[in-house]
Amino acid sequence: MSNLVVWILCIIYFICLSSLTSTANDDQDLFAFEPVRAQSLNVGTAKPRKRYLLYSINPGEGFNLRRDVYMRVASLVKMMNDKEDWTLVLPPWGPLYHWKTEGLKRDKYLWKTFFDIQSLNLYVPVIEFEDFLTENGPVIDDVLYLQHFEGDRFTGHFEEKIEETECIEAPRYSKHADGKYRGWFWGYERVAAKNFHCLSAQGFAAIVIPALRSNYSKARSVLIDRAETLLHNRYGDEDYWQARRSLRFAKPLIDMGDAFRRDRLDSTDDGDITTLHPDWRDHQVKPGHAIGGPYIAAHLRRRDFLYGHRDDVPSINRTALQLLPLIEKYKAKKVFIASDAPDEEFEELKLYIPIAIRYVPPKEILxxxxxxxxxxxxxxxxxxxxxxxGTSVSTFSFRIQEEREILGFDPDVTFNRLCGDKQESCEQPARWKIRY
Ligand SMILES: Nc1nc2c(ncn2[C@@H]2O[C@H](COP(=O)(O)OP(=O)(O)OP(=O)(O)O)[C@@H](O)[C@H]2O)c(=O)[nH]1
Ligand SMILES: [Mg+2]
Incomplete structure (x- = not known):
């Protein structure tokens, strides 16, 4: 070949190469995505390749909202898996703001510590983050960091929209000398990401589907950070409840709860009519089916709620005044108190209600x-x-209400809250009834 031909071939080669790499890595390209609904998904018929969806949440969010965000993302995966093959990667738990007990491990709790993974898997394919690391290695292809649209959050007009934009606040990831992004990957130092994009998003979980399928995100593994930005695709419908029903607790925790019910509260599934089918897909009962144990229960959310929701959270004295007639009405032998209250507050309550009882975990369980x-x-x-x-607007109380809907209680004995000291009566919680 003459020198000239070699030169021309080299130039063509470099032009092609540079245009290829710029489509793959160019962080500056701005995309706008059209929102899609489940019905409009249109993917080819060839067997899809396996992809991993990871998600992360604003560090300030608590345990119970995080469980709700899990459902939003799981439902998204379910939707996409009509035609694709996504596995949802479960983000390790912790550290969480409320988990403060001295001397305890704070982070990297596996989901199986708290939940029944097999049961989750009957809704969508899920794996623990550590299994993802084994299958995939420590490099995540893309991070999509969700943010709200600047300036127009509370205009009163709701419209679904999503677009790639500049990052509004400095996100928790930075590019290092090796070209990879480092940031908070649940405390796993060796984990990094190849690409990073900020997206402004407003809408239901399905709104991210075009981004997950766009050119830059043909990635095998995608992490959606600030996933709490996404709303439930269909709050309270059958699909919502399927995701919720699949979110069963880990067996050892259920066994400990059951032992306490039996030994301290005279409560068993046979007597209470609360036996669950081993497979959540086969458990379907009518409201009023369950009668429950011979005790009433109150969730008293205290600590930060005493400041954040001052008007809606009663003093201990007023709490007792609201519980006493209920003890009478339900002929309760005990009053079970779930609370983040310090010991002094519980002791004060016991002065008014001697049959109040709480669960104190043995050290090794804690x-x-x-x-x-x-x-x-x-x-x-x-x-x-x-x-x-329960306590007004506490997601901790909401999760209990859902559990009771699954067990089949009458909504009258579930959707209740305590009123604040200055409230004669107060608005009771919305009744999000189960749907099958
Ligand atoms: N053991 C126990 N812990 C509780 C109780 N109430 C609150 N907590 C602790 O406080 C956390 C509650 O925080 P979240 O999960 O954010 O729920 P929330 O604060 O009620 O609701 P948000 O308004 O959404 O923040 C729990 O995860 C527990 O760590 C309780 O009754 N028992
Ligand atoms: Mg909270």
Whole structure:
């Protein structure tokens, strides 16, 4: 070949190469995505390749909202898996703001510590993050960081929209000398991402589907950060409840809750009519089916709620005044108290209500399952009471209400809240009834 031909071939080669790499890596390209609904998904018929969806949440969010965000993302995966093959990667738990008990491990809790992974898998394919690392290695292809649209959050007009934009606030990821992004990957130092994009998003979970399928995100593994930005695709419908029903607690925690019910509250599934089918897909009962144990339960959210929701959270004295008539009405032998209250507050309550009782975990249980495990045991015991009353707008109380809907309680004995000291009566929680 003459020198000239070699030169021409080289130039063509470099032009092609540079245009290829710029489509793959150009962070500056701005895209706008049209929102899609489930019905409009249109993917080819060839067997799809396996992809991993990871997600992360604003660090300030608590245990119970995080469980709700899981459902939003799981439902998204379910939707996409009509035609694709996504596996949802479960983000390790912790550290969480409320998990403060001294001497406990704070982070990298596996989901199986708290939840029944097999049961989750009956809704969508899920794996623990550690299994993802084994299958995929420590490099995530793309991070999509969701943010709200600047300036127009509270205009009153709701419209679904999503677009790639500049990052509004400095996100928690930075590009390092090796070209990879480092940031908070649940405390796993060796994990990094190849690409990073900020997206302004407003809408239901399905709104990210075009981004997950766009040119830059043909990636095998995609992490959606700030996933709490996404709303439920269809809040409260059958699909919502399928995701919720699949989110069963880990067996050891259920067993500990059941042992406490039996030994301290005279409550068993046979007597209470609260036996669950081993497979959530086969458990379907009518409201009023369950009668619950011979105790009433109250969830008293205290601590930060005493400041954040001052008007809606009663003093201990007023709490007792609201519980006493309920004890009478339901002929309760005990009053189970789930609370983040310090000991002094519980002792004060016991002065007014001597039959009040709380779950105090043995040290080794606390050590193994942490504050999250104890919270679940508390929720499980509340879920089985003959009557439940919670705290206004607490997601901890909401999760108990859902559990009781699954067990088949009459909504009258579930959707209740305590009123604040200055409230004669107060608006009771919305009744999000189960749908099959
Ligand atoms: N064991 C136990 N822990 C509780 C109880 N109430 C609150 N907590 C702790 O406080 C956390 C509650 O925080 P979140 O999950 O954010 O729920 P929330 O604060 O009620 O609701 P948000 O308004 O959404 O923040 C739980 O995860 C527990 O760690 C309780 O009754 N028992
Ligand atoms: Mg909270």
């Amino acid at each position: 050590k193994k399952y942490g504050d999250g495990g104890v919270a679940i045991i508390d929720q499980w015991i509340c879920a089985h009471a003959r009557y439940f009353v």
